Amino acid sequence: MNHSRLILWGAGTPRTLRAHWMLHELGLEYERRPIGSRTGETQEPEFRQLNPREKIPVLQDGDLTLAQSAAILTYLAETYGESTGLVPNLGTRELAYYYQWCFFIMSELDAHNLYIVRKQVALKDLYGEAPNAVRTAL
Secondary structure (H helix, E strand, O other): OOOEEEEEEEEOOOHHHHHHHHHHHHOOOOOOEOOOOOOOHHHOHHHHHHHHOOOOEEEEEEEEEEEHHHHHHHHHHHHHHOOOOOOOOOOOOOHHHHHHHHHHHHHHHHHHHHHHHHHHOOHHHHOOOHHHHHHHHO
């Protein structure tokens, strides 16, 4: 399949890996724009027009620009993966459970625990050390 209109901005983070992985699973061709977080590249005017929050990943599909990895994955699966079964059919209990797990991953695992660990371990020079917070998150 050739979808030359697909452009994925971002590389080097678990969140961008999710989007690259989904594009690969769907067999979609896409243009890669491998910019990184905390490199200054997300603060460039061209990127800020796409995502003023200066976060990666960002997917462009024609005139659609979409941020947030969970939204990107769901969009790609629903738009290009109907025959793959990656996302359950609309209006089913299976879809409800699918969304339940997606939101759990984003709110409980990713946003809370992984963010604390990344901030207080990998980026401790910027944010300081908080060993109790890290122990609790793990």
